[in-house]
Amino acid sequence: MLPALPALAVIVLWWPSLCASFQFDDWNVIVNEPRVHSLAAWWHSMPGIRPLLKLSYALNFSLDPSPTGFRVVNILIHALNATLVGLLLRTRALRAGLSEVKASHAALFAALLFALHPVQTEAVTYISGRSSSLAACFCLLSLYCWVRSEASERSVAWLLACCVCFGLAVATKETALILPLALLLYSTDRPLSQTLQRLTPLFLLMALMLAVALSLPTYRRLLAVSLDTRTIGENLLTQSHAIFYLAGQLLRISNGNADPQLPVIDALNWNAALSAFALANTLLWALLNIRRRPLAAFAVLWFMLWLAPTNSLLPRLDVANDRQLYLALIGPAWWLAVHLVTWHPTRAALRPVAGALILVALSWATYQRNLVYETEVAFWEDTAARNPESSRAANNLGMAYAIECRFSDAETAFKRAIALSSDDYYSRINLILLRKGLLPGVDPKRCRHATYN
Template identity: 40%
Template sequence: MRPEEKFFAKINSARTNIFAVTLLCAAVFIAYANSFFGAFQFDDFKVIVNNPRVHSWYAWWQDLQQGIRPLLKFTYTADWTTGLGAAGFHLTNVLIHLCNTWLVWLLTRHFAANHHALRAMPALPLLVALLFAVHPVHTEAVTYICGRSGALMTLFYFAGMLFYIAGKAQHNKLYLHLLTPLCMLLALWVKETAVTFPAALLLWEIYSGGSLKSALRMQWSSWLLLLASAIFFLLHDGYLAQMEISAGFNSLQGNLATQTQAFSYLLRQWLFPLWLNIDPDLRVLHDFTGLWLQLVLLVFCIILIIFNFSGRPWLSFALAWALLQLFPLYLFLPRIDIANDRQLYLASWPLALALLAELAIRVPPKLFRPGVALLLLILAGLTVMRNQEYQSEISLWEATAQYSPEKARVQNNLGYAYMLEDRPVEAHRAFATALQLDPNYYKAHYNLQRLSEEAAGTDELQMRRRKN
């Protein structure tokens, strides 16, 4: 029996699997139980609440020809037509997260089976999945309803990888050349960043000991789909318009500097999830001025990837995976919002693997088990606390204003939340702050004028009542 077969025999008993699945379900629902009471937030109104294209099946069908992300909109339409409101959307998001947690468990088992040092840690896959389940940085992909795009794309992304792994092990062309690219296609119908999927397969093959020649023989169908998708995006008016806006946003040097900043920020968010922020105040950069610390971090990560390829492949793989998901695509098609926590949803799974593997190697077992248990409890507690901030627009934007106090959009959104709750004094203060930060921010001008008109109307109504 090969070493990887012995590893699976050790961890693949029915009792072990039932225990693992039960524990993962419990972890997800305990961490996200209070998310069901969350409100629609931020872009939810533009994408869902005020978007008639996801309010009926007829409208969804009509949007297919010119719209983008059809599968994502399919799920929004399904949730909207149930009539359950925000709670129905939250239920779907939590179920997607639960499925992804299970897929992370399976992927980690396969990765561990390929590496001798990890095969000595039968509990590692379950611990990695638990960390993925409760890490608070994922709340933006789970509790924030619009964050579904990243989580649902990740589901098909991970499923495609597992079909590829099974197809390779079983020499099954159906898995390799039909089901694997089909999952990639479904992921692309949710979010375009799934174009990294073939490169992720290649990365997996490199860290599994495969050759480039054998990888391309098993992956050609996924690369062919990537080429076809690129042509489709260029010919589709909706996608092309988005890409043209993005491509003209900055120079290549500026994109490199901006993404270096974003990569550093996102790594910090994963390692120290104490400043979770739905609208971080990161500026578009045009050169590397004042960015030496972030550059050192980026170079250090690349050095770790190279020099740990053989000795600590889990660490090398984790950083290479994170770089693949967070860096190259945005050099050419940068995001208008520089970085968001939800980008880490796809990127973070191998980081959890690397962290726990290193702890298991370096920390004595008597300290490792209670230490990891304490870490998981702390992360779950932070997740519950973050979910609580999504309960209302005011609570979310008050929390955001603490970490982005000098961003005009944050102050405007906070003011708008106050205005909706009939708190004009706080609303006026927030709008005024937004205009101090950016005098040309037209939304704050409009909202302040609207607030003044409503106040004048209220005063006039009170005067009429007094006369009567």
């Protein structure tokens, strides 16, 4: 029963979100993307980036094109992931010397933290966030097979399954290429030479998949766009601040933000220098203490490793998003869980109380965050309120208002977007089209009684 508890908690907590609508990038990558509207269309679009993710969209769209059908799959993926997290952490706890009871309790609590934290809504409730949760699912399955290959008589079969799951993870999202490093980190309690020998086929597979990806024009264009966004030096300075922002999101449980406007740092200043120095020292401390302080070092390294593909060398248009924390969260969750179950014996009675309070707070924050996804108006009102200087949020709020026939509110939002950014030609065009009754997405019949300012 205990291993299934995180999955059950996921289903119960996320069930009310099934009625939520499509949001933000869902329209571009699913609803208005004909290449994922059928299996035949998907097949004709290949080869391309993230083929397995797009296949999942095509299957979903063929069975049920409504947001409910997509969200059911996302919830089930998250439930499976929470179960795998519990199983994997229990194994690691036993290897670290915890008793059966403490290992089970620590793994359960960490899995519940992973399952219920509100930052996970961006990979579950936000449908196109599936890229993070589905890739994570195959990464966790690969790690599970890796663990089984060490203790099973059928080690070769399990290692082969590990490689297959690794390939599926990369076919879902290219950031999964770092998985062999995660396996190495998980196995730091084993002899290094033995671990590296077992990892050889995965490193070879990683090199092969990287070569295949770079041979595809779509991936080369993606890389070119990334490198044109900002220099690597600028990105390192920018991400030294962004990583602290993301770490803070684990604590600020009511601060979910779909489109955070984090600064791009294009010149060295004291704040950027201090952030980079603190980050580098934290990383160095963790590397040097992986044997002496394994719990804290593992938490830090796991967190930073899974942020590395999106928050280090290669720039992204968006500096940071909550969904990047999907797997990174496991490290801090594990640290907190072990400390809770090993709390001083004189305070043993406080353990369940403290754990329950934390889980209730996370569940409530997640429930509240899921309410934001119910309608596009609610989503963009929340985003615009959290990012008052964002012209994109104001423009998208205007679109949401217009689609709901709230033309006066839409006009106000478009004007605000124009005032926030003189270069925002999208808002100018949308305002003109709104006044002419030609704005895409607006149903003239349904909105025939709508009025303007």
